[in-house]
Amino acid sequence: MDEVSVKGWVRTFRSKRFLALNDGSVIHNIQCVIDFENTPEETLKRITTGAAVAIQGNLVESQGSGQKYEIQVTNIEILGDSDAEDYPMQPKKHSLEFLRENAHLRVRTNVFGAIMRVRSVLSFAVHHYFQDRGFVYVNTPVITGSDAEGAGEMFRVTALPAQNPPVNEEGKVDYTQDFFGKETNLTVSGQLEAETYAMALGQVYTFGPTFRAENSNTSRHLAEFWMIEPEVAFNDLDANMDLAEDFIKYVIRYAMEKCPEDLTFLNQRLQEEDKKKPAAERSEMTLLEKLRFVLENNFKRVSYTEAIDILKNSKPNKKKKFKYIIDEWGADLQSEHERYLVEKHFNSPVILFDYPADIKAFYMRLNDDGKTVRAMDILFPGIGEIVGGSQREERLEVLQDKINELGIDEKELWWYLDTRRFGTAVHSGFGLGFERLVLFVTGMTNIRDVIPFPRTPQNADF
Amino acid sequence: MDEVSVKGWVRTFRSKRFLALNDGSVIHNIQCVIDFENTPEETLKRITTGAAVAIQGNLVESQGSGQKYEIQVTNIEILGDSDAEDYPMQPKKHSLEFLRENAHLRVRTNVFGAIMRVRSVLSFAVHHYFQDRGFVYVNTPVITGSDAEGAGEMFRVTALPAQNPPVNEEGKVDYTQDFFGKETNLTVSGQLEAETYAMALGQVYTFGPTFRAENSNTSRHLAEFWMIEPEVAFNDLDANMDLAEDFIKYVIRYAMEKCPEDLTFLNQRLQEEDKKKPAAERSEMTLLEKLRFVLENNFKRVSYTEAIDILKNSKPNKKKKFKYIIDEWGADLQSEHERYLVEKHFNSPVILFDYPADIKAFYMRLNDDGKTVRAMDILFPGIGEIVGGSQREERLEVLQDKINELGIDEKELWWYLDTRRFGTAVHSGFGLGFERLVLFVTGMTNIRDVIPFPRTPQNADF
Numbered sequence: 001m002d003e004v005s006v007k008g009w010v011r012t013f014r015s016k017r018f019l020a021l022n023d024g025s026v027i028h029n030i031q032c033v034i035d036f037e038n039t040p041e042e043t044l045k046r047i048t049t050g051a052a053v054a055i056q057g058n059l060v061e062s063q064g065s066g067q068k069y070e071i072q073v074t075n076i077e078i079l080g081d082s083d084a085e086d087y088p089m090q091p092k093k094h095s096l097e098f099l100r101e102n103a104h105l106r107v108r109t110n111v112f113g114a115i116m117r118v119r120s121v122l123s124f125a126v127h128h129y130f131q132d133r134g135f136v137y138v139n140t141p142v143i144t145g146s147d148a149e150g151a152g153e154m155f156r157v158t159a160l161p162a163q164n165p166p167v168n169e170e171g172k173v174d175y176t177q178d179f180f181g182k183e184t185n186l187t188v189s190g191q192l193e194a195e196t197y198a199m200a201l202g203q204v205y206t207f208g209p210t211f212r213a214e215n216s217n218t219s220r221h222l223a224e225f226w227m228i229e230p231e232v233a234f235n236d237l238d239a240n241m242d243l244a245e246d247f248i249k250y251v252i253r254y255a256m257e258k259c260p261e262d263l264t265f266l267n268q269r270l271q272e273e274d275k276k277k278p279a280a281e282r283s284e285m286t287l288l289e290k291l292r293f294v295l296e297n298n299f300k301r302v303s304y305t306e307a308i309d310i311l312k313n314s315k316p317n318k319k320k321k322f323k324y325i326i327d328e329w330g331a332d333l334q335s336e337h338e339r340y341l342v343e344k345h346f347n348s349p350v351i352l353f354d355y356p357a358d359i360k361a362f363y364m365r366l367n368d369d370g371k372t373v374r375a376m377d378i379l380f381p382g383i384g385e386i387v388g389g390s391q392r393e394e395r396l397e398v399l400q401d402k403i404n405e406l407g408i409d410e411k412e413l414w415w416y417l418d419t420r421r422f423g424t425a426v427h428s429g430f431g432l433g434f435e436r437l438v439l440f441v442t443g444m445t446n447i448r449d450v451i452p453f454p455r456t457p458q459n460a461d462f
Numbered sequence: 463m464d465e466v467s468v469k470g471w472v473r474t475f476r477s478k479r480f481l482a483l484n485d486g487s488v489i490h491n492i493q494c495v496i497d498f499e500n501t502p503e504e505t506l507k508r509i510t511t512g513a514a515v516a517i518q519g520n521l522v523e524s525q526g527s528g529q530k531y532e533i534q535v536t537n538i539e540i541l542g543d544s545d546a547e548d549y550p551m552q553p554k555k556h557s558l559e560f561l562r563e564n565a566h567l568r569v570r571t572n573v574f575g576a577i578m579r580v581r582s583v584l585s586f587a588v589h590h591y592f593q594d595r596g597f598v599y600v601n602t603p604v605i606t607g608s609d610a611e612g613a614g615e616m617f618r619v620t621a622l623p624a625q626n627p628p629v630n631e632e633g634k635v636d637y638t639q640d641f642f643g644k645e646t647n648l649t650v651s652g653q654l655e656a657e658t659y660a661m662a663l664g665q666v667y668t669f670g671p672t673f674r675a676e677n678s679n680t681s682r683h684l685a686e687f688w689m690i691e692p693e694v695a696f697n698d699l700d701a702n703m704d705l706a707e708d709f710i711k712y713v714i715r716y717a718m719e720k721c722p723e724d725l726t727f728l729n730q731r732l733q734e735e736d737k738k739k740p741a742a743e744r745s746e747m748t749l750l751e752k753l754r755f756v757l758e759n760n761f762k763r764v765s766y767t768e769a770i771d772i773l774k775n776s777k778p779n780k781k782k783k784f785k786y787i788i789d790e791w792g793a794d795l796q797s798e799h800e801r802y803l804v805e806k807h808f809n810s811p812v813i814l815f816d817y818p819a820d821i822k823a824f825y826m827r828l829n830d831d832g833k834t835v836r837a838m839d840i841l842f843p844g845i846g847e848i849v850g851g852s853q854r855e856e857r858l859e860v861l862q863d864k865i866n867e868l869g870i871d872e873k874e875l876w877w878y879l880d881t882r883r884f885g886t887a888v889h890s891g892f893g894l895g896f897e898r899l900v901l902f903v904t905g906m907t908n909i910r911d912v913i914p915f916p917r918t919p920q921n922a923d924f
Contacts, residue, residue: 005885006464007695007696008664009661009662009885010885021844023664023695024598024662024664024665024695025663025664025665026863036577041729047713050884050885051884051885052661052695052852052885052886053885056850071772079887080882080884080885080886080887081883081885082475082883082884082885083883083884086883086884087884088884089884103877104655104658104877104878104881105658105662105879105880105884106585107658107659107662108661108662111595113662113663116600116663117582117598117663118661119595119598119599119601120593120597120600123589123601124589124593125598127585127586127589131582131583131586134487136486136578136579136580136581136582137582137585137673138578138810139581139685139688139914140914140915141914141917141922141924142604142648142671142673142686142916143617143648143673143685143686143917143922144922145922145923145924146924153621155605155619155620155621156620156624157617157618157619158617158618158620158624159615159617159618159650159675160624162618162620162622162627162635163627163629163634163635165624165625169779172625173624173625177649179617179675179677179685179919179920180685180917180919180920180921180922181919181920181921181922182922184603184625184922186605186619190790193566193915193924196566196567196569196924197569197914199570200486200569200570200574200575201484201487201569201578201579202470202485202487202747203486203487208670208672209601209670211605213621213641215641221604223641224603224604224605233469233485233486235470240469266640278568284508286648313705316889317831325919335473339693342643347773361703366875381515404525413896415565415566415923415924416566418566418567419566420542420549421474421545422512422513422542422544422545422549422567423471423512423513423514423541423542423543423544424514424541424542424549425469425514425541425542430903434662442587449685451601452601452602452603452655452659453602453603453655454598455603455605455642457641457642457643458641458642459642459643460603460605460606460607460642460643460646461607461877462603462605462655462658
């Protein structure tokens with residue numbers, strides 16, 4: 001029998017006797033047994049869901065089922081009340097939509113507590129993986145004056161007055177008077193900057209917020225998300241694929257080892273959700289089975305050209321079930337095609353590589369065939385694209401030709417081109433959308449539920 | 463004798479024989495001895511500073527002094543040339559100003575390689591410290607719709623056209639048509655959001671980019687910097703000071719253990735810099751001595767009131783050497799006063815606490831005296847303020863009064879006030895400017911030199 005002193009929040013209180021207390025550190029509550037006959041009625045009334053309390057008592061083996069230990073309370077102090085009528089987080093099941101509107105409180109529920117602890121542990125796994133292997137963490141800038149990345153629509157960052165900003169002689173907004181003396185945006189990728197560091201430090205990685213001003217109101221897109229971008233000198237595309245696969249397996253394994261209780265809870269949650277669905281829509285595997293499946297199987301590596309053949313000859317293509325019919329090499333793959341490959345044909349994570357140059361970014365290395373580039377995408381069941389990467393074009397002239405072809409001003413990229421002018425070498429890297437990884441590991445289906453305060457079109461609350 | 467195969471960049475090449483190779487993983491080069499008589503003249507010419515090379519050879523104990531091992535080269539391949547005339551990073555000492563203009567290449571120098579490796583290890587130490595203690599890492603949003611933080615000038619984030627944005631009936635810019643449907647800015651602090659998480663998960667921390675649109679062109683300010691913000695439920699200000707001191711000592715010790723070679727190099731660099739100064743301006747301690755001093759001594763904890771007394775009676779105050787003379791309680795301390803306390807009077811890191819309410823933020827807990835708040839700042843020699851923190855005002859009514867007094871709309875902070883409405887409790891936290899920590903640990907003096915691509919007024923290059 002140990003005397004203990006604990007503080008936390010009331011999750012439930014029943015029979016004036018059993019208080020389920022949680023301090024946020026783990027998913028399980030500790031049962032605190034109140035000696036209600038010797039506790040003032042006034043205090044008992046204040047033991048409501050959400051109230052903060054300080055408890056003193058004795059930790060003993062529990063008489064009841066459901067827990068090994070419990071606290072026999074000798075003293076309870078109400079630190080902060082929580083009006084039972086007003087408190088939005090009632091002890092019942094709330095919809096995920098309702099919880100999103102209360103993003104500041106939803107983390108007090110079991111589901112969101114578990115998600116956010118798993119997210120945190122996954123973040124640490126990311127750093128652990130790279131630091132243990134001698135990678136240097138690089139904080140690439142969030143505010144960028146470079147608009148040549150071409151990865152998507154950008155948000156403008158400005159300190160000029162919104163109304164009647166200063167204009168120059170041509171009648172255009174005069175950005176020379178803005179904070180940075182030029183037009184600036186929020187970064188869509190730290191890759192180009194990370195490349196300059198890889199060409200000095202060898203192995204580097206970024207892990208920071210990234211932005212897209214795209215009006216995509218889907219369950220897979222955020223306007224602000226966290227991205228991991230390793231970049232390695234002397235790695236070719238094969239080494240890059242090896243790194244990505246090894247990395248993903250490591251962080252999933254790490255979360256499974258460090259968060260068994262949270263993942264067991266999320267596993268059960270998903271099974272219960274599944275039971276409500278018609279049989280045909282239920283998952284073949286539980287969450288934990290899916291995670292183990294990824295760890296135990298090699299990702300299928302398939303060239304774009306092979307993938308096109310598979311898709312062309314697929315049932316949904318022949319029966320015109322795809323919205324976009326695949327009829328020739330060169331087509332950009334849509335989400336429906338990626339899902340078919342991953343969820344129907346291979347039933348496994350897939351790495352697609354060697355894409356047509358025309359549908360990929362300028363910095364990817366051109367193959368000798370003159371029409372494909374050393375790009376790779378990793379596709380996950382239920383998630384879609386989780387990684388996009390490539391071997392970079394290290395040859396100055398080839399890169400310059402491509403830049404000119406696209407009408408990008410070389411002067412904008414003088415510093416990027418310098419890495420090819422001075423001591424250039426084969427190098428590769430990839431970007432992994434951190435929230436998509438968290439989605440996969442937690443079994444959630446809407447990306448808004450795996451980041452504390454999601455930013456999406458029409459929503460920047462909190 | 464081991465056969466080895468290495469890739470890296472040429473740092474120097476002398477006597478057609480001794481090639482100093484570096485792959486960025488450590489500060490030391492490996493000496494590669496070229497059999498120049500059996501190497502084509504054409505190849506020898508291409509072994510220039512900055513060139514990328516692949517070397518095969520035998521690792522043997524070195525005959526020469528200065529290194530234990532060397533590689534006797536059996537084959538060398540030039541992967542990427544570096545024109546000796548054009549390469550900006552000549553094998554000589556460059557000014558820090560010149561290197562800042564070449565931020566994409568400066569990391570190829572010994573100094574910046576060392577700084578960036580130390581920075582990376584310090585980042586990992588931050589995560590290690592908190593994760594080992596059960597803190598949950600929280601990614602608070604970078605784009606914020608909340609303008610009540612009041613920590614400084616903000617950058618606006620927008621997807622509206624800069625020229626002729628849509629206007630509403632009042633003739634004002636119509637932010638309802640902007641991406642988020644309202645005016646948004648770059649965050650100046652994740653504290654308020656972190657508080658909501660601490661009141662659910664107990665112990666949390668943020669570590670992410672933070673922004674100030676202030677026109678401060680000093681060696682201590684950046685427009686974009688990384689901040690660490692732990693927040694702990696049930697911690698009072700004393701526990702908060704303990705946490706901050708323990709945390710800072712941990713990360714410094716961690717860097718000293720993991721980066722002995724880089725820190726020894728930076729230590730020597732600083733000693734050499736010091737020798738060039740007049741005797742009176744030289745440091746009393748070397749960099750490593752300073753770091754050890756911080757580890758081995760308690761930070762001095764001094765109330766604001768005591769500090770004012772010390773300052774009032776100080777020589778520079780009496781002799782009117784301070785720009786701002788301290789004549790009464792309530793004065794805001796300037797950098798000159800902080801430096802006097804830390805560098806002259808105490809000669810130690812100092813924690814100042816219990817500041818006048820009037821000069822501190824609205825969310826800090828009011829003391830019973832009705833005029834001071836439970837705030838604390840940690841001041842470091844040579845750096846100034848490195849930490850600012852407080853116990854938070856957990857009482858709803860007191861907080862509401864303060865908010866109303868300041869003319870802040872309560873509706874703006876409805877979610878923040880909810881944490882005081884439902885299960886409020888004592889809690890505390892602090893913010894630590896990561897670059898100031900890196901400054902201190904590396905012994906650099908300009909904050910632009912400890913972040914890869916600094917953002918300052920008129921500068922968003924790369």
